[in-house]
Structures are given as structure tokens and as C-alpha cells.
Amino acid sequence: MSRRSQPPANIEPIGVEVEEEEVTGGVGEGDEIMEDAQAQEGEYSISLSDVVSGTTGSSTPTSTLTWISWFCSLPGHEYFCEVAEDFIEDDFNLTGLNAMVPFWKEAMEMVLDVEPDEDTSKIPDVSIVEASAELLYGLVHQRFILTRAGLQAMIEKYEAGVFGACPRVYCSMTHVVPCGRSDLPGLDTVKLFCPNCNDIYTPPSSRFQGVDGAFFGTTFAHLFFQSYRELAPAPFWKPSSAGSSSSSAPSSGSGSSSSRSSEKFVNPNPHGGKRRAAGRVYQPKIYGFKVNEKAKCGPRMQWMRLRPEDPEELDMVDWRGRWYDDADEDFDEEEAEGDEDRPMEDFDPDVGEDDEEESEEEEEEEDSRVSQGRSTRHAHSAPQPPVPGASKASLRPAEILQSIDISSLPVKLPVASRVKVMRQWVTPAATTQVC
Amino acid sequence: MLRRAVEDLSSGSDSDYTNSWIAWFLSSKGNEYFCEVEEEYILDRFNLTGLNTEVANYTQALDSITDNIDEDIPDELRGALDVQARHLYGLIHARWIVTARGLAKMLEKYKRADFGRCPRVLCQSQPLLPVGLSDIPYEKSVKLYCGRCEDIYSPKSSRHGSIDGAYFGTSFPHLLFLVYPNLIPPKSGPVDVGLPVRGAPTEGDNQRRTRRAREEPELPAETIGEEFSTASVALKAERYRPRIFGFQVHEIAKLQRWQEAVRDRQVARLEEIGV
Ligand SMILES: [Zn+2]
Ligand SMILES: [Zn+2]
Numbered sequence: 156m157s158r159r160s161q162p163p164a165n166i167e168p169i170g171v172e173v174e175e176e177e178v179t180g181g182v183g184e185g186d187e188i189m190e191d192a193q194a195q196e197g198e199y200s201i202s203l204s205d206v207v208s209g210t211t212g213s214s215t216p217t218s219t220l221t222w223i224s225w226f227c228s229l230p231g232h233e234y235f236c237e238v239a240e241d242f243i244e245d246d247f248n249l250t251g252l253n254a255m256v257p258f259w260k261e262a263m264e265m266v267l268d269v270e271p272d273e274d275t276s277k278i279p280d281v282s283i284v285e286a287s288a289e290l291l292y293g294l295v296h297q298r299f300i301l302t303r304a305g306l307q308a309m310i311e312k313y314e315a316g317v318f319g320a321c322p323r324v325y326c327s328m329t330h331v332v333p334c335g336r337s338d339l340p341g342l343d344t345v346k347l348f349c350p351n352c353n354d355i356y357t358p359p360s361s362r363f364q365g366v367d368g369a370f371f372g373t374t375f376a377h378l379f380f381q382s383y384r385e386l387a388p389a390p391f392w393k394p395s396s397a398g399s400s401s402s403s404a405p406s407s408g409s410g411s412s413s414s415r416s417s418e419k420f421v422n423p424n425p426h427g428g429k430r431r432a433a434g435r436v437y438q439p440k441i442y443g444f445k446v447n448e449k450a451k452c453g454p455r456m457q458w459m460r461l462r463p464e465d466p467e468e469l470d471m472v473d474w475r476g477r478w479y480d481d482a483d484e485d486f487d488e489e490e491a492e493g494d495e496d497r498p499m500e501d502f503d504p505d506v507g508e509d510d511e512e513e514s515e516e517e518e519e520e521e522d523s524r525v526s527q528g529r530s531t532r533h534a535h536s537a538p539q540p541p542v543p544g545a546s547k548a549s550l551r552p553a554e555i556l557q558s559i560d561i562s563s564l565p566v567k568l569p570v571a572s573r574v575k576v577m578r579q580w581v582t583p584a585a586t587t588q589v590c
Numbered sequence: 591m592l593r594r595a596v597e598d599l600s601s602g603s604d605s606d607y608t609n610s611w612i613a614w615f616l617s618s619k620g621n622e623y624f625c626e627v628e629e630e631y632i633l634d635r636f637n638l639t640g641l642n643t644e645v646a647n648y649t650q651a652l653d654s655i656t657d658n659i660d661e662d663i664p665d666e667l668r669g670a671l672d673v674q675a676r677h678l679y680g681l682i683h684a685r686w687i688v689t690a691r692g693l694a695k696m697l698e699k700y701k702r703a704d705f706g707r708c709p710r711v712l713c714q715s716q717p718l719l720p721v722g723l724s725d726i727p728y729e730k731s732v733k734l735y736c737g738r739c740e741d742i743y744s745p746k747s748s749r750h751g752s753i754d755g756a757y758f759g760t761s762f763p764h765l766l767f768l769v770y771p772n773l774i775p776p777k778s779g780p781v782d783v784g785l786p787v788r789g790a791p792t793e794g795d796n797q798r799r800t801r802r803a804r805e806e807p808e809l810p811a812e813t814i815g816e817e818f819s820t821a822s823v824a825l826k827a828e829r830y831r832p833r834i835f836g837f838q839v840h841e842i843a844k845l846q847r848w849q850e851a852v853r854d855r856q857v858a859r860l861e862e863i864g865v
Contacts (some may be wrong), residue, residue: 322709323710323743324723324733324741324742324743324744325742348830348832353832353842353845353846354712354829354830355710355830356709357711359709359746373836374833374834376832377832377834377839377842378834381834381839390841390842390845390848424841426840426841428841437741437742439735439740439763439764440760440761441761441764441768442761443725448859448865449860449863449865450768450865451771451818451819451820452771452820453820453865454740455820455824455856456740456741456824456827458824458850458852458853459739459741459849459853460741461852462845463848468848469844469848471851476847476850476854477851478851478855
């Protein structure tokens, strides 16, 4: 077995075209690392060995660059870790793959840097073998990253921020991991999974648009956070008290893995996620007033990002997704005065408010309750009367609303005749208590 | 304005578009989120009430924006003045885009997806809208609101990520969907950004101002009405289900069930009152 010291000359990395705009993405450290890799394009054989040896311990002496190291160093391949060669050499790990990869033997030789047999005449165009080698490596990679060694290699990349951060503002730069939507190649490109919002995102740079999601697979992301529970956000979240200054203001860009150490966070579930979640949910406002859900354009999707304040609340829903207490309406009405429905109050600021002033206070209170500590609070962040201008080309909010039909007033404006709702949250029955 | 051409060699330098400060500003790299504020709006001082205390060198900054500035400003002042002019334009912009005509301008940009598309996979490349988290300048950078998942995201590019959110304000996207409720994106299915842009003006068309001034910006009447309900739209939203070897992950599945139970309650509540 002899090693090639040069990478195959003409392997065309997929998805290398990089739009300048996207490289500068606001997703944190990951992007910068990628830019570095970018800058070295064209001189891999010289300078990449040290980049590579930094990430995993398995690389060979610096003078030679293995196919695997070379492959992982290509632009767009930043998410791949280096699969240990002994993993690939163990046939057991490859079970079933040879049926999926054309020119299996040649592809194996290429990936493992084995000098091909004398009988090279039957080898077709080398680029076909290269495609096979990539497919082979990708499928082996999908399996490797589910092993202890693979998870280890990936957590190093994770902690270095190679995969970037969640683009969702209120995930506060939680780091993401690559994932596929299918385990079969050729169906979809790689996506990024955020453990905080449990959602998946398109990578910010187009150079990942050529990377097959199956090379990461559907399981890895979740096995990863099951294996490293300290990185997994807990499924509940209580806003920290009003005055506390925050280390995780949405825009602060601080790394998520180094979340605050001052307050100890404990998930009572010993198997649960051990990290404090970033729990804020976006609240749309018009002129400082929350858009009420009763408006046609009111919020409909906050549930998707919501967490209960207490872990026990998760147990109030059965396996079919129904509230246990929905069976007993009377009981429910009484419970309404308790705090079982607390998390839902996040939706609705105006429980029992009387006038504008109070509503503003509530607003502030609510905000601070909802916010995981925003850095500063402003007395003047209360509803602003905007748009003084009423030139004939402009339209003031009141005009817009009047022309819309005030009876279906979707926005809560400082209109005298505001509808007060005692408690609209608990059951459909309670919703009707409008006074 | 020669200096512009020197300073900025980006796009569109050959049209008369570069002749005005606003046109230069809009064509500069990184300013793609801004729309044109009609001069008429800026010239009505009433619309600028209060901004003189917000912007240093207000008068000169305003002259700058409206192309009434002397050409022979010393270079050392020019840089500062540019900053002030941009700031003033941003603040005017925030007010403008919540007027009927401003909304219509931004709507054109929305339909062209000038603000990018939602990074959430299940939003199927839904175009985004800019939004501020504060109406006070220098507090928070601009974010992007997705009308499908109703969440906010950070711009991909740091050029956009550093724009002051107050130049767009907290209300804008919500006001847009309030005024154009039929443009509220569906929660599933392919993206369809609705209506054709009416009388889509070509940038740099000098006639447009007079023409459009007469064509009074009426609100789209067809959008006002009770003909559709949004009470249960949330049921259509797709969700990602984390799985390990095909099995749902316990704690996440539990959270998702709870979230969906919250959703179902909301749907019941809204159907009850007939939204
Ligand atoms: Zn997230
Ligand atoms: Zn979205």
C-alpha cells in the first residue's frame, strides 16, 4: 500500500462557487473558518496539512496529504470530519454499501490511497471513480459519525463553531450540526439542525448546496445531542428575573457552548437536555402594541417556538397530544385561576388591564418576563406615536385602521373603546368571557 | 455628485440613477434593504417632525439627501456629513415605509425577494421582510421576519447584519400584512407572493412621481373583508421531527406534543370567536 502524496488533480469539488455575499454571513465563527479554507484554495498540497492535523488526531505525517484529508479540506466540505482509515478498512462497517457505489474497488483504493493494481486498463475515466470515491466516503461518513470516534471528531468541529450558528434570532447563536433529511444519497442537500428550536435550516453559503445530506444522515444530529446532553437545551424555560443583565442577548454573538456559568441550571429529568434553553419567542408589535391573536394577521405560530416554564407542564399532554384536563371542563374553569396556563400568558399581555397606563406597565413587565434579560430597558420603549406626517401621500396608522373597519380591529391601538378580555387562554369556554 | 462615482464603484453607474443622493445611496452595496423615499415625502417638513434633534448637523444632512448641498464642502467634513445623511435617511425611511405608499414600495421589493428568503427549510424559501427590534436608533441591528413561520432571523451577510433596525422599525412587516392580509403567506405549500405589483415603476423614471401622485394610493379593497379565516392555519404548518434510527427523540417529541397542544388550544379559541 503506497500513499499518493498528491491529490487527484481534477476532482471537481461540488458546490465550490461561492457568492461573496454569503461568505460574510452573520453566523459566527463558522463562517470565518470557512473563509480560511477558501483562501487556501488551489494550494492544498502545500498548506493544508496543518489545517487538517488540527482537527483530528488521525492524520498522517504532515508531508503527505491523504485523499481523505484533501477531500475534507475542499471548500464546501467543511462539515465532514476525517473518517479513520481503520474504520473504512473494516468490512463490517461497509455492509451493504458496495451495492450503492459503482466501481467499488477502485473507489476504495482511491479513498484509502492504495496504488491501484496493474490491471488499470479497465478503469474508466478517472472522474467516474472520483465520483464513486466521494459517494463511498460520504456513505461511510454517515456511519462513522454515529460511532464514538466519529462523534468525538464532530464535537471538536462543533465546539470550534465550524457548523455555524442558528440563524433564528432568539436561539442566541446556538451552534448547529449538519444533518440530512434522508439516509439515501441523491435526494437532498445537507441541512443544519438547531437543538434549541429543534428545527432545520439551509446552510448560509451556497457552497453547501452541492453536499449530499445523506453523507450526514438523519440520525447523527440527534444522536449527537443525546450523547452530549450538556449541549442539548432543556425543553422548558423560565425567563430570568427582570433586572438580571444578560449574557445572551440575541445580537451579542457570544458562543453558545460557553453559556453563562454563574447560575446553575438543572433539568430534573436526568436524561434530559442539560443546557438552559434560549426561550424567547418573537412577539410581533405594531406601534408598540402586541398584535393580538384575534386579528386576522395576528400571531399563529408562536407555539412552535414556545417552551413551558416548568418541566411538569410537559406531562399535562398525553401521548396523542391532548390536554389531560380537557376532559373535565368544570375542573378546568377553576384551574384557570391557577397558574397551570402560565406559559400561554406569554401570548397575551392584557389580562385584566384597565387603562393605557396600566397596559404600558404590563407591557414592560411582560417584556421583561419574556426576555431572557435584555441588556437595557428603556422607559421610552413604550408605544411610540410614529409618523407625524400626514402629507397627502402618507397615511397615518389611525387612517389605515379606520379604513380597514375598526370593528374587526386587529391591532391594539390606544383606542378608547378597547375590548377587555378577562381570560381568554384556558379553554374555549373561558374565551367567551369578554366583558 | 462626482464623489459618489469615485467612492463607490458598484452597480448602475451609467443611468441617471446615480445623479441623486438617494439613488446613489440605494445603489450602494449593503443598502439593498432600503427603498426609495419619495422626495415629496421628504420635502414635507411635517413628516420629519422631531428628527432635527435625532441627527447632528440636521440641516446639512437634509440638504445632502435632497441634493441641495454645496459641492465645495471640505473633505474632512464630508465623511461626517455622509454618516449623518445616511442616519437621517434611515430615520425618514422608518417613517416612510409605514405609509401607504411606502408599504407599496416595500411590497415590490418583497415580491422580488430583495430581503432574502427564510432559512428555515420547511418555509420553502419564503421571502422575508426587514424588521427592527427597537424603534430607537443604535440599539439593535435589523432582523428579517418570515410571514410563514412568523419568526425572525439574522441576515446572512454582515453588511446587512450591521444595519440599524430602527431604520425599518418594529411595526413594518406586521403593518404590511395588516394592510394586505391576502398576502399573508400560507403555512404550507409552495411560495406564491400574491398580487402582481401594480404599476411597477421602473427606477429612475422621472415621470413616475407626478403620475403616481395623482394615482391616489387607495388601499386594496379586495383585501378587506371576512372572506377567509386564519383561525386554523397553524394546523397546516409542517414541522421537523428529529429521529434516531427512525425513532422520535423522547424529550423533543414530548416538547413538540406540548407545543402542538398549545396550538390546538389556540385554534379552538380562535374558531370560537370566529377570526
Ligand atoms: Zn434555533
Ligand atoms: Zn420562515
